[in-house]
Amino acid sequence: MSEDLFGNPVGGGPASPATVGGSLSEAVNPSAPLAVRMRPRSIDEIVGQQHLLGPGSPLRRLAEGSAAMSVFLWGPPGVGKTTIASVISHASARRFVELSAVTAGVRDVRRELDTARRELAAGRPTVLFVDEVHRFNKAQQDVLLPAVENRIVTLVAATTENPSFSVISPLLSRSLLLTLRPLSPEDIATLVDRALTDPRGLRTPEDGHYRLTDQGRADLLQMAGGDARRVLTYLEEAAAGATASGTDEITPEVVATAVDRAAVRYDKGGDQHYDVISAFIKSVRGSDVDAALHWLARMIEAGEDARFIARRLIVLASEDIGMAAPSVLQTCVAAAQAVQLIGMPEARINLAQATIAAATAPKSNAVITAIDAALADVRAGRGGEVPAHLRDAHYSGAAGLGHGAGYRYAHDFPHGVAAQQYLPDDLARTRYYRPTDHGNEETIGHRWEQIRTLLGRDPD
16 A cells, blocks of 8 residues: 555545545645645635746646646745645546655556546546656656556646656656746745635634734745745744744744744845845855855855856856866856756755855956956957958958968967967057966966967067
């Protein structure tokens, strides 16, 4: 006997209430966690994901029971994947079966598909919800393929990992891939307000409402990180903490105690956003790896967009390190790709690796100094025409114009360096790139001086 993702038994044979509906469609126990009690009961109660819930959208039609297309729901934790499955489970005239890829094996999948075939023959279609579908191996996914292709079941699969890398292509090509976005602060605020006022939500022992202070509310929103389940869990624990203290007021202190950590003061849209990222960049530039990791942790804990952090690291890798340690740019780009592929919280490790690599690397601003100096000349109107010997000589008539005449092919000369003028006449003696003696750039600097000598360029 296997279990669903809530620990309830799932078996074959005649449809029982647990097998038919699964725990998502059962009546919610009043003592269930707040996040479970507050699950939307209809498509219109879902908060966020409005880009997927417009009139006539596949997801809305599926939730309303008028569509049979299988879907993959991809998004970070707490953005509504299970919520959407819960809403679908209430659609009429359809069986709803749920499996967890963490515990279900091939035998469990085959048993549910066999039951679905019998039910379909009797005129009752089945919606199969598979949570954490990326944990299914190829053999388990192959079992699903014929049932999805022939619409024996309507598959609703939830995953926090990119299905393009974790789901077999034939299964993915027969389904819709819907990407769920992190909930906005406004979405999270709506959920908090609903939990404080809805009859299913929080109630004081005297059956009254809890009072959430403005700063307590702000702290909850900051710590939510776009995760609905997390903020409702924190709110429920904060309410219990307030009751234990003999009050119905949820303050920042109550919130901090409830989640066993200091409330992070960080406004992603205000000064703190800019101040903390500035402190982060300056700490990396200053090679203080411990300080850099502190500011990184502050941003992660406050729910800062990991893509924003990754982008700043990529810029820093060229602006403050450049050719002194060119591999750091590759590390930072790889971290940004990891953020896209695996998401948070796992990608915090990749961001930390990139931060450590950047902070401990030798520093040089020679790259940004060089390109900005070149841009300044161009913007000031300096730089004449392209020298005739460098012009394109591949088209008919070019030779008659003198294009390419006298050009010296670098590979025909010792060291692969051909002495000739490459800059426009008015900039012929200009020097933009000035390597430092830091890290790899010291070696580049020696080579650059040798090249300048071979080119006939004057020393500084």
